[in-house]
Amino acid sequence: MNKSICENETTPEAIRDYQHYTYAIIYTVILVPGLISNVLALWVFHAYVKETKKAVIFMINLAIADLLQVLSLPWRIYYYLNKSWPFGHPLCMFCFYLKYVNMYASIYFLACISVRRCQLIFYPLHYNATKRWRDRSWCAVGWFIVCIGCLPFPLLRKNSSGERICFSELPMVSLSMASGVTLVSIAEITGFLLPIGVVLTCTWLTAASLREKNCILQDAGEKRKALKMVLSCACVFLICFMPYHITFPLDFLAKSNTNVSCTFKNAILRSHPITLCLASFNSCLDPVMYYFTTDEFKRRLSRPELPESFHLHRRISSMTTEATALQSEQKE
Template sequence: MFATASGQTFPIWSNAKTMNKSNFTCENETDIKEYQHYTYAVIYTVILVPGLISNVLALWVFHAYVKETKKAVIFMIHLAIADLLQVLSLPWRIYYYLNKSWPFGHALCMLCFYLKYVNMYASVYFLVCISVRRCLLIIHPLQYNAAKRRVDRRCCAVVWFIVFIGCLPFPLLRKGPSAPNTCFSELPMVNLTLGSGLTLVTVAELAGFLLPLAVVLTCTWLTAGSLREKNGVLQDAGEKRKALKMVLSCACVFLVCFVPYHVTFPLDFLAKSNRVDCTFSSAVQRFHPITLCLASLNSCLDPVMYYFTTDEFKRRLSRPELVESFHMQRRFSCTATEESALPSEQQD
């Protein structure tokens, strides 16, 4: 049997001679495991601090200042929430890969394992939502105006529901640990036929990668095309360029973070099926963990996208605005404290 990085296992149909040859010529499994642990620990540690600070700051800005701003702010808020939840699961993974032991119980292991993929695919779909929203605001400004926030909130609820349901196979296909204190990708898998495994891989690639990628690229193309139109309806060239900058940023984050992982996902399937040579198999098993870490890098890149594509976000993070906001919050807190200290008859 073998397991893919996303959680499927498949039987390997090969004779004993082939297996013995593979074991003799292929890279030692312990060396691969050590390399993967080191890679995960280092890259997740690099992502943790900037991802945590930037997403907390992004949510603070959105909550305090940008609630009234137009253009997909609700989707940005939910994208920041997904990124923050993903970052908050990294310390548990870093501890495991550094200590090679999981003392926190099987339930917490499965929760961290599940949330990793929930938040990754939630980020994928919220990037799609931002791209679609900006594209529609430019192409059909009269039909898709900023007043339809209730529709955006319903879309966010639908996205979370679909992602929570769609990612259930990741924990459900895992069994209890075969060795003490093991977690994440090293948990044993339930047995699946080759056909079932191929079906799950295909559905995951289509729903989690190819369809969102097609939508993001289509929105980028349509938004870029709108710059050449001279319809003059509510949207000037500057507004269209801002929208194009946002959609292009979503496409860049998608291409950098999620394309490499989903390209190596089927390659990892081939490598672990023992149907390729050992050089190819070793290369994939060494490169695939890097692409999985890149999928978490979006938690650092998304706040950069907010800053460089949203004028209001950039302005609110300027030094005078930050100083003013802290003074206002202190004034409000002092006023609330004084009012609470007054006798009830004076408050009336």
């Protein structure tokens, strides 16, 4: 009875058209700046930033996660514009899975960046370049945990044979209310609440260290830079990931068979796509964070540095070509 009344108020077709329009517009806006900025970030980190003490390895992995997310957007844009998925069920599931892997990988690496910057404030001599393997190990562990933890997202979707639908519009397998609540709770706690708790704790500890009376001027400068970094991580969490993780359990409730009001259901079905797009918007915000919180990144992108770097690459390339030609002449 409640379902028929809700369908009379707002038809499923109207909700679907609204969601497709929202996704297509916002993903198109994110695509180009997200692609350019993350490719540029990887280029800068790989070619120039040799300082590994300031969470650079975690930033590289964060940029990789953001870039992978951006590269999956054209498939989504095509589907939401054409309202049809002609590429087969396996590719649909891969793109669906990739979305959540990259979102939770970004959350993980933002938390790691905050921890690393906080550690360098309290233990500046404890970390050195010879321990970079620890950061790489944490990155590998993070990717593994995230990839395993996100498997329920595609596994809980059924193949809709005969219909060219994809992503969240695929029917879900039958779950009891207790099982659904358990899975949602685990995702909320491990995927958002614990990481945001870590980031906020690092922010508080870094801010508290600035109030120490024995803090010399140089230490104060480093602590301000660290505070700027962890505050940026916290802002990305609050802007991009908190709205989604508020509507995520509510969306599950609205789509379940529970007796909820039509006003609540329609409000959630219209707000959840926006929060999901906000979760993808971090791929544009993270490069902004690199620029304003990392001196090396800002310096390498400054106007005097860019021409010099391109000139250096050309010189190296020409020297390599000349050496190859010289070796060929000597062999002849």
